[in-house]
Amino acid sequence: MKKIALILITVFTIFSCNQKREKVEVLPVKKEEIKQPIIEFGYNLDNYHIVKDTVRNGDSFGEILDENGVEYPIINRIAENIKDVFDVRKLRAGKTYTILKSKDSLQTASVFIYHQDKINHKIVHFKDTIKASDFKKKIKIVEKVASGRIESSLSKAIEEQGLNYMVSNELSEIYAWTINFFALKKNDKFKIVYEEKFINDTIYAGMGEIKAAYFEHGGKPFYAFSFVPDSTQKYQEYFDENASNLRRAFLKAPLKFSRISSRYNLKRRIAYYGNKVRPHYGTDFAAPVGTPIMSTANGVVVASARRGGNGNYVKVKHNATYTTQYLHMKSRAVKVGDVVKQGDVIGYVGMTGNTSGPHVCYRFWKNGKQVDPLREKLPAAEPLVDSLKQPYFEYIKPFRAKLDSITYPQEEIEFATLN
Numbered sequence: 001m002k003k004i005a006l007i008l009i010t011v012f013t014i015f016s017c018n019q020k021r022e023k024v025e026v027l028p029v030k031k032e033e034i035k036q037p038i039i040e041f042g043y044n045l046d047n048y049h050i051v052k053d054t055v056r057n058g059d060s061f062g063e064i065l066d067e068n069g070v071e072y073p074i075i076n077r078i079a080e081n082i083k084d085v086f087d088v089r090k091l092r093a094g095k096t097y098t099i100l101k102s103k104d105s106l107q108t109a110s111v112f113i114y115h116q117d118k119i120n121h122k123i124v125h126f127k128d129t130i131k132a133s134d135f136k137k138k139i140k141i142v143e144k145v146a147s148g149r150i151e152s153s154l155s156k157a158i159e160e161q162g163l164n165y166m167v168s169n170e171l172s173e174i175y176a177w178t179i180n181f182f183a184l185k186k187n188d189k190f191k192i193v194y195e196e197k198f199i200n201d202t203i204y205a206g207m208g209e210i211k212a213a214y215f216e217h218g219g220k221p222f223y224a225f226s227f228v229p230d231s232t233q234k235y236q237e238y239f240d241e242n243a244s245n246l247r248r249a250f251l252k253a254p255l256k257f258s259r260i261s262s263r264y265n266l267k268r269r270i271a272y273y274g275n276k277v278r279p280h281y282g283t284d285f286a287a288p289v290g291t292p293i294m295s296t297a298n299g300v301v302v303a304s305a306r307r308g309g310n311g312n313y314v315k316v317k318h319n320a321t322y323t324t325q326y327l328h329m330k331s332r333a334v335k336v337g338d339v340v341k342q343g344d345v346i347g348y349v350g351m352t353g354n355t356s357g358p359h360v361c362y363r364f365w366k367n368g369k370q371v372d373p374l375r376e377k378l379p380a381a382e383p384l385v386d387s388l389k390q391p392y393f394e395y396i397k398p399f400r401a402k403l404d405s406i407t408y409p410q411e412e413i414e415f416a417t418l419n
């Protein structure tokens with residue numbers, strides 16, 4: 001796909017994501033290859049000499065135009081005239097631009113096109129009159145399906161299917177409240193119906209939304225359907241086949257990807273202490289030092305300190321019933337009184353206090369007592385209102401049928417050697 005896109009870029013002189021640092025002067029395309037004039041950004045590119053380049057660190061709009069033969073008084077006039085549409089101080093290093101110049105020996109620049117991304121562009125026209133405008137490329141959304149089996153990790157399974165890495169991020173977010181992504185099992189599988197965006201029908205412009213997903217975890221099915229629960233809200237949430245919200249008031253874990261190294265256990269015995277019972281009131285999630293730690297629910301920070309065996313720790317009060325606590329941080333990112341939302345980073349994994357390796361000890365308090373969050377039936381987020389249930393069931397029918405018809409990639413077969 002990328003290769004095709006690259007060829008198209010060179011042949012049709014469409015400029016999109018070329019990150020080349022050196023100045024690229026595009027040669028005129030051979031006569032016999034041109035069947036129709038190439039209209040791009042509203043200009044007939046055949047009539048121009050085209051310069052494409054990348055904004056470098058420290059580059060300014062003025063320097064770029066100056067390098068291309070535009071006089072400073074004119075540059076100032078351009079910047080002043082277009083500031084309502086395009087603030088030229090906001091050019092970002094790494095972004096690309098195209099300059100159209102006259103084909104004569106003077107090569108006078110007359111158009112500057114700044115490519116914000118593959119879809120959005122700013123066009124500055126400064127021949128005779130000065131004007132700037134936004135240019136949005138037409139996007140075609142294509143619905144696609146994919147599936148995979150988990151051998152070691154979700155991201156690896158996604159990669160093996162040649163899918164955008166964003167898919168694993170999206171999936172882990174959709175299922176953050178229902179599936180332990182740090183405890184995926186071999187033979188867990190997934191299927192998705194998702195969108196891909198294309199420019200001019202051919203140039204890949206990134207992943208769209210996951211419309212529907214199915215995750216088989218430990219032999220159990222987990223459906224997820226994207227749905228906008230009310231017209232004023234405008235953003236979608238994911239619900240299962242029974243119209244239950246997949247989001248819970250609490251995340252399953254304070255880290256995105258990690259593994260449980262020690263569970264809540266009131267009868268834990270530790271050899272180091274002569275096999276005496278040393279209850280473990282927390283759930284330990286091991287992860288590299290510096291991994292962001294998230295608040296598992298909305299709340300207010302009631303403690304942020306460094307003390308004894310806890311090391312650096314943060315405590316968040318969620319409501320009258322629940323409080324959570326996070327120990328052994330390398331550093332804390334919040335202070336007492338801060339309001340935190342579910343998923344907000346409150347600190348980073350470390351080894352402060354009594355710990356033999358980098359992990360976060362997650363303590364879950366219910367009515368003043370420490371309990372095992374993995375055994376708690378945690379409250380669900382906003383349910384779908386009754387009046388929307390029937391429309392929802394109608395809406396998901398085709399998606400469910402589509403999901404159910406997707407097949408999995410061939411399983412790897414191990415051959416036994418016959419002797």
Ligand SMILES: [Zn+2]
Nearest residue numbers: 282283284361
């Ligand atoms: Zn612990």
